[in-house]
Amino acid sequence: MFTTRPTLQGTHGMVSSTHWLASQSAMAVLEDGGNAFDAAVAAGFVLHVVEPHLNGPAGEVPIILAPAGGEPTVLCGQGPAPAGATIDHYTALGLDLVPGTGPLAAAVPGAFDAWMVLLRDHGTKRLAEVLRYAIGYAEHGHPAVERIGETVETVRELFETEWTTSAELYLPDGKAPAAGRLLTNPALAATWRRLVAEAEAAGPGRETQIEAARRVWREGFIAEELADAAARPAMDSSGHRNAGTMTGDDLAAFEATYEPPVRHFWNGWTVCKAGPWSQGPVLLQQLALLPYGLSEADLGTPDFLHLLIEGGKLAMADREAWYGDAADVPLTELLSRPYNDERRALIGEQASYELRPGRPGGRTPRLSKQALAAVARAASGAAGPAAGPGGGEPTVGGGDLGLGLGGRAAGEPAVDRDGVTRGDTCHLDVVDRWGNMVAATPSGGWLQSNPVIPALGFPLGTRLQMTWLDPGLPNSLTPGRRPRTTLTPSLALRGDTPVMAFGTPGGDQQDQWSTHFFLGVALRAPVRSGLDLQGAIDAPNWHQESFPGSFHPRAMTAGRVVVESRVGEPALAELRRRGHDVVVGDPWSEGRLCAVARDPETGVLLAAANPRGAQGYAVGR
Numbered sequence: 001m002f003t004t005r006p007t008l009q010g011t012h013g014m015v016s017s018t019h020w021l022a023s024q025s026a027m028a029v030l031e032d033g034g035n036a037f038d039a040a041v042a043a044g045f046v047l048h049v050v051e052p053h054l055n056g057p058a059g060e061v062p063i064i065l066a067p068a069g070g071e072p073t074v075l076c077g078q079g080p081a082p083a084g085a086t087i088d089h090y091t092a093l094g095l096d097l098v099p100g101t102g103p104l105a106a107a108v109p110g111a112f113d114a115w116m117v118l119l120r121d122h123g124t125k126r127l128a129e130v131l132r133y134a135i136g137y138a139e140h141g142h143p144a145v146e147r148i149g150e151t152v153e154t155v156r157e158l159f160e161t162e163w164t165t166s167a168e169l170y171l172p173d174g175k176a177p178a179a180g181r182l183l184t185n186p187a188l189a190a191t192w193r194r195l196v197a198e199a200e201a202a203g204p205g206r207e208t209q210i211e212a213a214r215r216v217w218r219e220g221f222i223a224e225e226l227a228d229a230a231a232r233p234a235m236d237s238s239g240h241r242n243a244g245t246m247t248g249d250d251l252a253a254f255e256a257t258y259e260p261p262v263r264h265f266w267n268g269w270t271v272c273k274a275g276p277w278s279q280g281p282v283l284l285q286q287l288a289l290l291p292y293g294l295s296e297a298d299l300g301t302p303d304f305l306h307l308l309i310e311g312g313k314l315a316m317a318d319r320e321a322w323y324g325d326a327a328d329v330p331l332t333e334l335l336s337r338p339y340n341d342e343r344r345a346l347i348g349e350q351a352s353y354e355l356r357p358g359r360p361g362g363r364t365p366r367l368s369k370q371a372l373a374a375v376a377r378a379a380s381g382a383a384g385p386a387a388g389p390g391g392g393e394p395t396v397g398g399g400d401l402g403l404g405l406g407g408r409a410a411g412e413p414a415v416d417r418d419g420v421t422r423g424d425t426c427h428l429d430v431v432d433r434w435g436n437m438v439a440a441t442p443s444g445g446w447l448q449s450n451p452v453i454p455a456l457g458f459p460l461g462t463r464l465q466m467t468w469l470d471p472g473l474p475n476s477l478t479p480g481r482r483p484r485t486t487l488t489p490s491l492a493l494r495g496d497t498p499v500m501a502f503g504t505p506g507g508d509q510q511d512q513w514s515t516h517f518f519l520g521v522a523l524r525a526p527v528r529s530g531l532d533l534q535g536a537i538d539a540p541n542w543h544q545e546s547f548p549g550s551f552h553p554r555a556m557t558a559g560r561v562v563v564e565s566r567v568g569e570p571a572l573a574e575l576r577r578r579g580h581d582v583v584v585g586d587p588w589s590e591g592r593l594c595a596v597a598r599d600p601e602t603g604v605l606l607a608a609a610n611p612r613g614a615q616g617y618a619v620g621r
Contacts (some may be wrong), residue, residue: 004611007478007527007534013486014607014620016594017428018505019056021142022046023609023617025133026430027127027594037065037122037435040428041115044442045134045192048425048458049185050142051448053151054505055426057188058109058226059444060275064261064491066498067122068435072272074261076482077114078463079107079254080325082230083479084245087469090477095238097370098465098477100552101449102236103244105462109226110443112217114256120210122436127209128196138457139189139236141182145615148183148447152176160523162235163451175576184234188457191222193407214255223251229453229460236551244460261491264288264335269522270493276474277325279550280488281334283510283518285315288340296523300540300567302574308519309544309561309580310347312512314356318545321357321365325482326472333360351579353379353558355547368468371548378546378558419602425487425505429596431605437598439489439501441510457608465552486550490514494600500531502595504610508550509543513591516541521595533595533608540566540588557581566588588612596620 008014013030017023025046026039034042040063048057061077085107090098099105119130152159152170159167169185170177177183195216202212216222230244258289261272271287273280289311298304322329333339343358355375357365367375425443430436444461452459466484467477475484488510489503500521504513520536527535545560563572566587569583575582594616597606605617 003534003538005534007530007532008607008618008620009528010605010621011433012605012621013430013432013602014596014605014618015038015043015430016596016609016616016618017043017609018426018592018594018616019047019050019145020615020617021050021137022428024617026428027619028133030432031128034125035123035434036430036432036438037118037123039432040432040438040440041119041123042130042133043428043430044111044115044440045131046137047428047442049134049137049188050145051426052185052458053148054446055111055442056445056447056461057112058458059111059442059446059461060107060109060463060485061111061114061437061442061488062278062442062485062487062489063114063118063440064272064274064489064501065118065122065438066436066491072261072493072498074259074274075114075118075256076259076274076277077110077256078277078482078485078487079110080480080482081107081464081477082244082246082250084247085464085477085479087471087477089245090469093242094273096463096468096469097552097554098469099236099238099242100465101462102234102242103230103232103246103450103460104236104242105465106230106244106246106450106460107463108246108250108254109445109461110254110256111444113214113254116210116214117256120207121165126206127199127213131192131196135192137188138185141184143180144177144183146179149178150178151448158235165454166447166452168454169452170267178286185457187454188268189209191456194221218252218254219248225453225455226460228453234451241423262331266290267522268494271518272493275487276323276329276331276484277482278485278488279319279323279508279511281323281327281331282315282319283488283490283515285333285340286311286511286515288335288337289314289344291344294519294523296525299520300571302571305542305567305571305575306351306578307347308516309542310352311344312515312544313352313546314343314346314358316508317355317357320355320371320547321367322360322474324476324484326473326476326478329474330360330363334358349365349578351559355556366473368470368473370470370554374548374554374556375558378556379411380487391466391544397545419512425507425593427489427503427505427594429594429607430546431501431596431598433605435498437491437498437501437596439491439503441487441489441503441505443487443505466550484550486510487515491520492518498598499600500595500597502593504591504593506591508547509591512543513541513593517591517593517595530599530604530606531597533597533606537591537593537595537608537610540564542567543590562590564588592616594618
């Protein structure tokens with residue numbers, strides 16, 4: 001099949017990420033003798049600098065890692081709701097949803113500590129060695145990608161009238177960053193230089209310095225600035241100026257934690273995902289719903305598309321009813337053969353326009369009032385409030401500046417219904433010559449989430465918008481509990497051996513696109529005696545929106561399927577015949593996948609990256 005570029009092959013190391021500078025920075029670490037985990041940390045901090053509209057240091061990152069010869073592990077960099085983030089506090093403000101922007105939406109930042117724990121426990125490099133790439137790009141500049149300026153323009157009025165500290169950084173002299181022009185962030189460079197200096201003052205040991213940096217973030221000058229920013233009222237998507245709930249005590253209490261991944265065996269593969277505090281098990285449920293006997297000949301056929309679309313609806317309905325950190329999620333039942341045999345029988349010849357969560361173990365599903373309202377609006381065909389993208393990450397398009405005044409909703413960058421990517425998040429994968437492998441999906445704390453903290457050079461995040469203000473739900477806003485994130489890296493094994501790390505930005509679309517990619521690899525014949533990573537990434541992609549979105553204002557569009565035009569008219573006609581509400585997007589508009597792999601028999605390493613948006617890049621040798 002046609003591919004835009006080859007699947008890279010080599011033996012030293014491979015990196016794939018959503019920005020070429022992050023990929024090359026990670027490769028520089030590998031060339032300097034570092035391992036995959038050192039390289040991932042360096043790339044993660046570079047992504048904060050070069051994709052500030054998609055992630056930042058005060059965001060979050062789930063990481064799946066597989067040390068050579070060791071067991072796959074999840075490292076959770078998703079911070080919880082602060083102690084003061086109670087449902088009563090938000091409803092007393094007249095809110096029925098957590099705002100999509102502003103301090104009220106800020107969870108405890110989790111990304112920084114997760115990167116530090118990864119470096120401490122699995123890396124070999126010193127803090128200064130992995131941060132020097134991000135410091136260099138922040139201090140001396142990097143050529144801005146087009147999306148940064150486009151994002152800033154969508155929130156120009158908000159920056160100029162309310163979030164003036166953001167305007168100082170991103171609208172100097174009233175001009176948004178122009179594509180290809182050098183963009184600097186002196187405050188961020190100074191923050192990391194001071195962090196390194198204080199860490200090195202703690203002692204000569206590598207781990208001593210990393211632990212000191214963690215303390216600076218949680219209890220030192222950075223923590224003080226973060227807590228002050230949270231306490232400062234700022235305009236948010238409710239149209240009011242609200243202060244947040246996060247305090248210094250919340251910051252001091254958080255530590256990134258390890259946990260075993262959720263696993264599912266499918267057709268000789270074992271796929272590992274983060275737990276149901278993420279949406280990760282949705283990918284596993286989609287695999288469990290598939291019938292036996294699929295082959296390469298099925299890829300891209302109308303029957304295959306219909307099967308995955310309808311299976312995805314069932315899996316996402318279960319996510320809505322059962323996933324969340326505030327509940328004991330019945331994962332064993334959700335992934336069991338009897339349950340999925342029963343659920344598979346619901347997939348008929350025609351497209352479903354219903355939200356149909358299952359009853360694992362005989363339990364009765366319960367949905368939030370907002371989800372039920374979204375379902376009712378979708379069933380009636382009414383355009384509910386802000387019926388913009390039903391899926392995707394915060395939108396950066398539209399004319400209401402994220403203030404809830406009638407245009408697109410605020411939140412994470414979104415995939416529009418026409419398939420055009422307005423923005424999303426980041427992803428990176430690394431494998432090294434020793435066989436260490438890591439996948440990470442950093443996000444949150446983007447420039448349009450909260451006002452820039454001038455002393456630090458970055459804003460707070462907004463992940464609490466993913467929780468509900470109805471009590472008693474798996475994903476209800478609960479102090480000390482993690483909001484259910486859409487961030488969802490993946491790791492796949494053959495037998496007991498890690499073989500492939502992959503993932504994509506895209507909010508609610510992530511585990512749709514990742515499922516399509518995985519099946520494209522698992523069912524497709526090898527090329528050059530290796531996995532056809534690039535072919536699976538380049539294959540025409542799609543997503544469906546028949547579920548309440550995770551981002552404010554939590555809309556859904558029942559029956560809606562956004563399909564790249566490359567799927568072809570015969571398949572599109574057949575989907576329409578089966579009742580799908582088909583929207584045809586641009587030919588290269590769905591997904592931003594990255595992947596690396598290692599052949600356990602030969603030791604050959606592979607990598608590929610998404611050509612869509614002309615920004616993701618794989619490197620290696």
